[in-house]
Amino acid sequence: MAKNQVRPSALPKWQDCEFGNILPYAGGAKEYKTGDWRTDRPIVDASKCIKCGMCWLMCPDACIVQTEGGTYDANLFYCKGCGICAQICPKDAITMVEEGA
Amino acid sequence: MSKRVVLEASHAVAEAVRMADVDIVAAYPITPQTHIPERLAEMVADGDLDAAYVPVESEHSAMSCVLGSAAVGARSFTTTASQGLVLMHEALYIASSHRYPIVMAICNRALSAPINIWCDHSDVMACRDTGWIQVFCQNNQESFDMTLWAFRVGEDPDVMFPVMVNLDGFILSHVTEPLILPDQDDVSRFIPEYHYRLALDPAKPTSHGCFGLPDIYTEVKYSQELALRKSRSVIDKGWKEFSNIFGREYKAVETYKAEGASTLLVTMGSLGETAKMVIDERRANGEAVGHLNLRLWRPFPFDEFRDAVKDVKTLAVLDRCYSFGGPGGPVASELRSALYNQETRPHVVGFIGGIGGREVDAQAFGYMIDRANEITEKGSDDLYEPLLVRGLESGTGVRG
Numbered sequence: 438m439a440k441n442q443v444r445p446s447a448l449p450k451w452q453d454c455e456f457g458n459i460l461p462y463a464g465g466a467k468e469y470k471t472g473d474w475r476t477d478r479p480i481v482d483a484s485k486c487i488k489c490g491m492c493w494l495m496c497p498d499a500c501i502v503q504t505e506g507g508t509y510d511a512n513l514f515y516c517k518g519c520g521i522c523a524q525i526c527p528k529d530a531i532t533m534v535e536e537g538a
Numbered sequence: 539m540s541k542r543v544v545l546e547a548s549h550a551v552a553e554a555v556r557m558a559d560v561d562i563v564a565a566y567p568i569t570p571q572t573h574i575p576e577r578l579a580e581m582v583a584d585g586d587l588d589a590a591y592v593p594v595e596s597e598h599s600a601m602s603c604v605l606g607s608a609a610v611g612a613r614s615f616t617t618t619a620s621q622g623l624v625l626m627h628e629a630l631y632i633a634s635s636h637r638y639p640i641v642m643a644i645c646n647r648a649l650s651a652p653i654n655i656w657c658d659h660s661d662v663m664a665c666r667d668t669g670w671i672q673v674f675c676q677n678n679q680e681s682f683d684m685t686l687w688a689f690r691v692g693e694d695p696d697v698m699f700p701v702m703v704n705l706d707g708f709i710l711s712h713v714t715e716p717l718i719l720p721d722q723d724d725v726s727r728f729i730p731e732y733h734y735r736l737a738l739d740p741a742k743p744t745s746h747g748c749f750g751l752p753d754i755y756t757e758v759k760y761s762q763e764l765a766l767r768k769s770r771s772v773i774d775k776g777w778k779e780f781s782n783i784f785g786r787e788y789k790a791v792e793t794y795k796a797e798g799a800s801t802l803l804v805t806m807g808s809l810g811e812t813a814k815m816v817i818d819e820r821r822a823n824g825e826a827v828g829h830l831n832l833r834l835w836r837p838f839p840f841d842e843f844r845d846a847v848k849d850v851k852t853l854a855v856l857d858r859c860y861s862f863g864g865p866g867g868p869v870a871s872e873l874r875s876a877l878y879n880q881e882t883r884p885h886v887v888g889f890i891g892g893i894g895g896r897e898v899d900a901q902a903f904g905y906m907i908d909r910a911n912e913i914t915e916k917g918s919d920d921l922y923e924p925l926l927v928r929g930l931e932s933g934t935g936v937r938g
Contacts, residue, residue, distance in 0.1 A: 448753055448754065449754065449757060450757065451757040451758075451760045451761045451764075452761075453757075454754070454757050454758050454761045456637060456698075456736065457635065457636045457637035457638075457698070457736070457746075458635065458636070458748050458750060458758050459636060459637075459736045459744055459745065459746050459748070460744060460745040460748055461736065461744055462743060462744070462745065463743030463744070463745055464743075464745075465745050465748060466749075469749075
């Protein structure tokens with residue numbers, strides 16, 4: 438007799454999959470942490486920021502947010518570390534730093 | 539009242555789409571499918587069909603467009619052939635994975651190169667594993683009937699899969715035959731109003747096109763595979779209901795004069811009619827031969843097929859498509875695979891022919907019967923035998 442190939446798991450079983458993988462609600466991506474894909478992390482020097490908003494505009498995810506003071510910062514829950522914000526910043530206010538370094 | 543009319547199969551399909559009261563048609567014209575979208579565009583322009591007609595810029599756009607319309611719950615139709623179908627390819631999987639019951643008529647045509655506008659089954663065979671329900675038609679009446687049936691079955695809450703209706707390019711699409719058009723009330727009874735519970739709606743949001751990470755993709759795909767297999771019972775129920783209302787009977791596997799037959803010719807599509815003519819002649823000569831028409835290709839009707847051939851010695855199978863470097867034509871190799879683990883099974887002899895519009899006539903079918911019987915008697919290591927290739931001696935097979 439072959440040994441049971443199934444491993445115990447708390448994840449959904451095939452019977453629990455949504456029909457057509459269509460979710461009966463919106464905004465599921467909000468819950469999904471893409472921050473752990475990152476190798477480099479953006480560090481913002483707010484003193485150099487001129488509040489032009491280019492980083493907010495160019496960020497391909499929803500991770501650049503405006504602070505109360507009007508400057509910008511990165512929400513690391515979503516930031517994948519692509520570095521576009523650092524590249525586009527006209528004042529070099531954003532530096533990419535290796536995670537764990 | 540139903541009425542007897544004379545129509546080419548393309549116009550018959552358009553008529554079925556009109557009677558099914560679709561909400562949207564998105565299609566790009568391609569030979570030999572052109573008359574279907576042309577006729578539907580006319581119907582919409584004349585006010586005979588209350589639907590949106592979207593003259594898209596490509597077949598990929600056609601499929602993408604009906605994906606969108608299906609997502610909001612609109613009854614959606616498209617149609618194509620050949621290069622158009624293979625251009626749609628990546629989007630075909632999106633339709634079946636999302637369980638959108640789109641109906642698509644395919645006027646089967648060869649694939650390039652060399653460019654060729656005539657009939658074979660290479661286009662649909664390239665889409666075999668896209669997760670669509672796939673049926674084949676033998677004549678104009680069937681082209682009309684299968685189009686109606688496709689909406690009924692695809693939209694059933696226990697199915698919810700897209701359906702490809704295959705009709706042979708030119709041989710059916712451009713040939714005019716008499717057929718019976720049913721009463722609109724009967725069609726409306728057969729295809730009830732369609733409500734899609736997961737339709738995109740800002741008031742009640744749903745998320746279509748979600749990510750499937752490695753920790754869930756396996757389970758999602760298994761549930762899709764099982765759902766397509768389980769659609770078999772509704773597929774059969776759909777044909778039963780069809781016959782109750784309209785009087786014409788269809789089955790996944792249809793046999794002709796197969797009672798007591800030791801050899802069966804196996805075909806898909808319009809060539810079944812030529813094959814049956816040859817069977818009539820052979821039966822009149824006292825030969826134990828019959829015909830098997832494989833109407834349903836996906837999900838494959840394993841039980842019915844095995845049952846239909848259980849007392850048969852030889853299957854002479856015609857494939858209208860190459861599987862380059864493979865075990866023979868896709869149909870013959872699937873039939874062989876369906877039978878391999880059976881205790882008793884007929885000998886499967888594959889022929890590849892009728893490609894790019896090359897005629898397979900009565901003489902060729904006669905040859906297939908005799909040659910298949912000969913191979914069953916003498917045995918052969920050949921994978922298949924190409925049919926009617928100039929420069930090849932009769933009886934020359936292709937080996938592995």
